[in-house]
Amino acid sequence: MKYEKITFNIKCTMNARWVPHFLAMLKYMQQLGGLGSSRKISFYSDGDGDYRPKFEWDEKTLDSSAKPIEDNKGDRLYDAG
Secondary structure, eight states: OOOOOOOOOOOOOOOGHHHHHHHHHHHHHHHHHHHHHOOOOOOOOTTTTTOOOOOEOOOTTOOOOOSEEEETTTTEEOOOO
């Protein structure tokens, strides 16, 4: 089955100390996709600390309404299935 590919931009603002960890997570996601391998990937979102990211994208063209397939007291898993 073939799916349409799109390119989109997300503007991200966060404290500098979190950036290497966030980018490492994205890099690992890319590596897994290249290998055709499936894994759960977690990123600790420390809202009580200094990880308070802000993400911006074009809400008119990008749908962000997907529901998690699993929600365990706020620990959520998203999957397009």
